[in-house]
Amino acid sequence: MTITKPFRRTCRQFVDGRYPPHGNDGFIDDPRFANAPEQYVRAFLVIQKDLRELFDYVEPADQNEGCYSYRIHELLMRACVEVEANCKAVLSENGYMPPPGKNWDRSDYKKLNRTHRLSSFQVKFPVWHGQHAVRTPFSSWGPSEGKLTWYDAYNDTKHDRHKRFKKSKLWKSPRRCRRSGGVA
Secondary structure (H helix, E strand, O other), rough: OOOOOOOOOOOOOOOOOOOOOOOOOOHHHHOOOOOOOHHHHHHHHHHHHHHOOOOOOOOOOOHHHOOOOOOHHHHHHHHHHHHHHHHHHHHOOOOOOOOOOOOHHHHHHHHHHHOOOOOHOEOOOOEEEOOOEOOOOOOHHHOOOOOOOOHHHHHHHHHHHHHHHHHHHOOOOOOOOHHHHHEE
């Protein structure tokens, strides 16, 4: 089947990992490609800046993955809100809406894995001490169709922060932070 149009909010790399410098990518500059794309980019850049600032206080290292704090909780909330916002934007701008009477949820967002292969994406922390510098945050959306532990932590702490605050960890690891008696 031939693709007859570019999909909104979707940019494909070449097989070698490069993005096209010119040629058939002119549609990206078209205002119909994405509604207010700069807002999504700015939100990501602010989260990235705040994560770097957090690493001024909590060393990015395997042994600190279990650290939790209000700052980590704040980043978790904001990052997940942005994941949801981006998923909704991609889906809705390409004509998808949840059935009438149903709110958006992870079952809707998971649909993007089929087209965007989110489960295969890796994120590498440029400064990380230990073996866990590379993360695959959507890997459980692959063949097993499992849950995202970080997204579950977001929902758990959003709905009951008092009881579930400790789930606001730097990462899902059960290890405790070595600073400040376990609290970053």
